[in-house]
Amino acid sequence: MTGELLVSAGEDGRADAAARARVVVMGVSASGKSSVGAELARLIGARFVDADDLHPAANVAKMAAGIPLEDEDRWPWLDAVAATITDAERTVVACSALKRSYRDRLRDAAPGVVFVHLTGSPELLAARAGGREGHFMPPALLSSQLDTLQPLGDDEVGVALDVTAPVADLARAARGWLDARAR
Template sequence: MTAPPALPPLHLVVMGVSGSGKTTVARALAAELDLTFAEADDFHPPANIVKMTAGIPLTDEDRWPWLRALRDWMAEQGTRGESTVVTCSALKRSYRDLLRGAGGRVQFLDLEGSRELLAARMRGRSGHFMPAALLDSQLGALEPPTPDEQAWTYDVACPSAEIVAEVAARVRRELGSGK
């Protein structure tokens, strides 16, 4: 009897605008599934952080180097057979298409919520460079995933623990442990 073929690395990209709970969900999901975690904000060049801290929205030109760095990190992990959980706003389909180039299976988890809830969350957090004033620019740039992208969508009004439990069960059921 032969062993089943190994599953390709899985990269779970927890996406959404600022305030959607990407980091909370992604950290808990990585811990639950014992996967390598990365915060996309850590891949921004310093100039992007300066702009966002000043309340200046990023342009596509600002975002491409950041997205390529994140994709390359995911690909590097994948070549070692490591599956990952990463945060990334992934606002546009073109950004998600670039991230899909990491290889393996790239699955997007789209965290959605009302503008009011997102703004309240942003106002309530401290120590983050992204001001609440940039929420509208992110919502304006957002291209929600289309059905052909097969993203998994979750309402952030639900407790993050419920979202994590549902995603973890789905990953285990559909894909194996991912690692």
Template structure:
């Protein structure tokens, strides 16, 4: 069962996914690296992606999850329909939803200088976010907690779901 670390921009997806992959001996992939140049340019210009932009990208992410090994992907996966696309490609996917107070997110994004996603798109991401449904394998974690707490909690939840 592969893992998607999900949430809005600034939640810490890349940091958590890389640390979780290392802790579990899996491969780490940042879904942002799979965006086509057109998507990156659109977001960098402050224009939110629409589903026409997202679907081809989500299918690429799903293909990465379908590899025959443990893969931990950092991917926003904001809507149920987006998560369904990922599950269609890789039937066994566990989601780690990083939940963070919007004030913390704003502060984190204000400090970022090396990312194409501007802070101005945070509101649209928060409006788009659909929490995990009860029938979706996953865990919600407080992403304001220390990494030393997030990784063991996520790993243990994944192990329980895996068995």
């Protein structure tokens, strides 16, 4: 059933809860969504998908040119992300999911999806964005993402994690949160 959690054997062989729910690791550019999402997927035995890979070429070109995406640009992309989430029982997707309306669209397509929101100071995120090479999202667009970001509402199922922690610690914290939800 969609949105449930499953008890399975963990890395250390003990029984623990591994997410069967669809998980979206969300946040602005350079928050570590892909790294944390991939590690979380490994920990829970899920498929990992980077939503950046689902952007149409026109979106990538627009962002690479330093032009922020509009909602009209994002809707088809979010539909592709939603289709990916509903395609498999255990999936972790790295997706910005900046606005409540974007998360609602994902929830409508994949009821039970939960969110792990990676947060950090604008200064830390800017430093990370400036240090990345070969990514289509230029650091100049970080401020537009921060302006667009709507943190998880009290009625949204999710957890916020501060990205000052190492990737492995963040993934373990997310798994711990998922495990706690299963109890």
